[in-house]
Amino acid sequence: MDRPALTRRSLVGAGLGAVAATGALAQAPSAPPRALATAPNSQAGLGPRLTLHAIDNFHGTPGAGMVCDLAIREGDAYRTLKTVTTAANGRPAEPLLVDEALKVGQYELLMHFEAYFAKAGVALPQPNFLSLVPVRFVIRDAGQRYHLPVLFTPWGYSYYRGS
Amino acid sequence: MAGITTHVLDADRGRPAPGVRIDFSVREGDAWRLVKSVVTNADGRTDAPILPAAEAKVGQYQLEFHIDAYLKTKPGVTEADIFVDNPVVRFAVFDAGQHYHVPMLCAPGTCATYRGS
Numbered sequence: 001m002d003r004p005a006l007t008r009r010s011l012v013g014a015g016l017g018a019v020a021a022t023g024a025l026a027q028a029p030s031a032p033p034r035a036l037a038t039a040p041n042s043q044a045g046l047g048p049r050l051t052l053h054a055i056d057n058f059h060g061t062p063g064a065g066m067v068c069d070l071a072i073r074e075g076d077a078y079r080t081l082k083t084v085t086t087a088a089n090g091r092p093a094e095p096l097l098v099d100e101a102l103k104v105g106q107y108e109l110l111m112h113f114e115a116y117f118a119k120a121g122v123a124l125p126q127p128n129f130l131s132l133v134p135v136r137f138v139i140r141d142a143g144q145r146y147h148l149p150v151l152f153t154p155w156g157y158s159y160y161r162g163s
Numbered sequence: 164m165a166g167i168t169t170h171v172l173d174a175d176r177g178r179p180a181p182g183v184r185i186d187f188s189v190r191e192g193d194a195w196r197l198v199k200s201v202v203t204n205a206d207g208r209t210d211a212p213i214l215p216a217a218e219a220k221v222g223q224y225q226l227e228f229h230i231d232a233y234l235k236t237k238p239g240v241t242e243a244d245i246f247v248d249n250p251v252v253r254f255a256v257f258d259a260g261q262h263y264h265v266p267m268l269c270a271p272g273t274c275a276t277y278r279g280s
Binding site: 158 | 174223243244245246247249250251253254255257258263268272273274275276277278
């Protein structure tokens with residue numbers, strides 16, 4: 001008596017599993033980030049610089065191809081210094097600022113979240129909850145090394161002074 | 164419930180952050196218009212919603228948290244420790260019928276925000 005029931009249940013289970021898998025596939029990004037194959041990067045001993053690491057906590061991968069505008073505060077406005085795009089490892093090819101380019105001041109890194117997730121094929125409300133995200137921080141000592149990791153999803157983010 | 168609320172938490176101490184000034188702005192054309200400035204209460208929240216349900220509409224909004232001034236009042240925090248001074252959160256209300264709770268978790272070297280509930 002138990003056996004057919006168990007069989008039927010396991011068939012149903014397998015069917016549900018298949019549906020779940022199809023659902024997951026349907027929702028998967030059309031251009032998902034690549035598999036994680038990058039190693040951490042120690043910057044110990046390097047000179048003054050500002051470096052960025054974008055980390056996609058939605059896919060669990062580096063945030064590759066994230067467009068970011070770096071600006072410094074001048075009076076009440078921010079003046080754009082440069083626009084960079086993160087590479088496959090979630091870091092721009094070069095430090096954002098290095099040596100004498102690193103100056104004391106208030107900075108804003110404007111990160112293009114909406115474009116990033118659109119490119120990854122993630123279905124989100126329009127407009128997205130987070131679209132152009134300002135990451136603001138202070139450089140107080142131009143002789144130090146500043147690493148800026150940004151952990152993000154379409155619904156939230158955090159950033160901190162890393163190393 | 165609809166509208167916008169926030170909650171400022173001092174992640175360094177594991178406590179609500181009272182007395183934090185928050186500037187609330189709305190996007191109008193190419194500019195941000197300051198709607199009001201509020202200060203967090205003893206619970207790290209604002210006494211009234213940032214944006215009451217009756218005034219909720221689709222748009223781009225901004226919260227600027229004056230964490231810098233708050234942190235400087237805390238024993239053991241020096242200015243040199245403060246990497247995240249006044250974080251700004253910009254977000255969209257994409258459906259005026261929904262509620263948007265936007266907390267800010269702060270500490271001298273970090274901050275975090277998310278769509279809460």
